[in-house]
Amino acid sequence: MAKLVVVLDEKKRLKKGAWSVEEDEKLTAYIKRHGIWNWSRMAGPAGLRRSGKSCRLRWMNYLRPNLKHGNFTKEEVETIIKLHEVLGNKWSAIASKLVGRTDNEVKNYWNTHLKKRLKGMQKPRNSEAMRARNRVAADHESSSPEEEGRSIPTSTPVQSSNLGDFTGKRTSSPDNFSASSSNQAIGVHGDKENSFENSVCSSYVDDEVQSYLWAQHFSVEDAYMVRDLDALFIDPMTAISYPGWAVETASSEASLEDFAVNLWEN
């Protein structure tokens, strides 16, 4: 009974919500000093009134060294789309093939940027996008209300007209644009018997359109790495410094394919 009261009391005192700079510093300093050994028992010694779960999440998604934040590159988005075609919502598996990206970030990016494009629901909001939209209105207004309300399957075909806005920023660049008048859905999907190439390449749009899209919205500089934490790379399980941790290599097409096939089969 007494134990229960203590637990409840501790729960009551646990802080929730956004992390402050001080909290980030405390957690980072603690991990830097002691490594990761047990999330739920680390919070106290680290001087944090947070659950272990919250600490873990903050570290994994934000504080970890060599995490990349900011806009996704063309290659990253291609990888996400390809792997999602094959794996569905296996965010951690998809994220593992993207250097410096977390499952949460990939998931958020998918839900906020890609899903809508694929679903064909995105409505441009700013005037520039509106003008662009008007130019191709005939092609884009074809979807009926009932189609818009329809839920999408896990594996979704990529429509050429819906691949705009991969900026990841909500400030200066045009929020949306419609560059293609093509309305055709390209490719068959969701068929496990299709080869990896078939299933992923079928999603791709006309080269001309795609190159335009990417040219407008991507540059490697758009993404940035979180501070290096003095080049500290600690194996989360062993708390042992691990210099190689930070330099996981980006996947080649071949390894990407192997990866997806392995995951699919296992």
Place this chain on the structure above:
DNA sequence: AAATACTACAACCGCGCTTTA
């Protein structure tokens, strides 16, 4: 300029799996 609508993303929650005692 203010109100409203919408977007993006950090963080939380619940569940299931694995490990430990």
Place this chain on the structure above:
DNA sequence: ATAAAGCGCGGTTGTAGTATT
């Protein structure tokens, strides 16, 4: 063998920032 603890994953929510009216 099994209950508890820890961890990781995917879905969902809350909210700050921005665009539109």
